[in-house]
Amino acid sequence: DSGVTQTPKHLITATGQRVTLRCSPRSGDLSVYWYQQSLDQGLQFLIQYYNGEERAKGNILERFSAQQFPDLHSELNLSSLELGDSALYFCASSVVAGALGYGYTFGSGTRLTVV
Amino acid sequence: AQTVTQSQPEMSVQEAETVTLSCTYDTSESDYYLFWYKQPPSRQMILVIRQEAYKQQNATENRFSVNFQKAAKSFSLKISDSQLGDAAMYFCAYRRVQGGSEKLVFGKGTKLTVNP
Numbered sequence: 001d002s003g004v005t006q007t008p009k010h011l012i013t014a015t016g017q018r019v020t021l022r023c024s025p026r027s028g029d030l031s032v033y034w035y036q037q038s039l040d041q042g043l044q045f046l047i048q049y050y051n052g053e054e055r056a057k058g059n060i061l062e063r064f065s066a067q068q069f070p071d072l073h074s075e076l077n078l079s080s081l082e083l084g085d086s087a088l089y090f091c092a093s094s095v096v097a098g099a100l101g102y103g104y105t106f107g108s109g110t111r112l113t114v115v
Numbered sequence: 116a117q118t119v120t121q122s123q124p125e126m127s128v129q130e131a132e133t134v135t136l137s138c139t140y141d142t143s144e145s146d147y148y149l150f151w152y153k154q155p156p157s158r159q160m161i162l163v164i165r166q167e168a169y170k171q172q173n174a175t176e177n178r179f180s181v182n183f184q185k186a187a188k189s190f191s192l193k194i195s196d197s198q199l200g201d202a203a204m205y206f207c208a209y210r211r212v213q214g215g216s217e218k219l220v221f222g223k224g225t226k227l228t229v230n231p
Contacts, residue, residue: 002159033218033219042206042221042222042223042224043206043221045218045219045220048216048217048218055216055217056216056217056218058218088158090160092160092219102165103148103150103152103162103165103208103210103219104160104162104219105162106152106159106160106161108157108158108159109158109159111158
């Protein structure tokens with residue numbers, strides 16, 4: 001157990017629907033990152049939050065949004081889902097933004113299948 | 116833009132032998148961090164080893180070591196005495212921080228097979 005908890009582990013939904021992925025970071029970690037892993041695109045950075053504030057944005061679609069709550073858990077909302085959104089979505093956390101020597105601790109991911 | 120290239124989509128090694136996975140990166144920064152992550156069939160991302168760019172000494176973690184060539188922007192991973200449990204996807208990653216904004220940029224990965 002890495003200490004980063006992601007729920008649900010698996011999600012199957014239909015095109016056009018909306019889903020919410022949840023992440024609880026490791027205790028003490030203030031930064032949360034979301035990544036998308038698909039077969040043809042590898043690991044793509046989506047967005048970073050630090051202590052409730054958005055800090056960096058990557059290749060995140062406008063149909064996707066995220067937030068980090070006061071208790072530091074984060075949610076990734078995916079709407080108007082398309083078949084191409086099927087992927088493994090990872091959440092990761094790190095001690096603080098700027099703790100450069102530390103890698104990220106990853107959750108076990110949420111496998112999203114859009115049918 | 117920072118890019119990370121892993122030129123070997125797949126590699127194989129015999130159990131107990133040594134294998135080296137290649138990684139090159141592109142950056143104009145002088146201060147950064149590099150990582151190797153392992154992703155076994157369970158899909159969990161596991162940090163294997165990290166290297167700080169300002170340190171000339173190559174990082175070592177048990178059977179895992181790196182060959183960091185800053186001028187050449189090369190960061191290869193050597194696995195000694197390979198074990199069946201080392202079979203996994205291996206991702207090289209670059210971490211840059213600027214003004215509180217940061218991210219890990221990953222290569223596309225190398226699939227390592229360990230043959231008994």
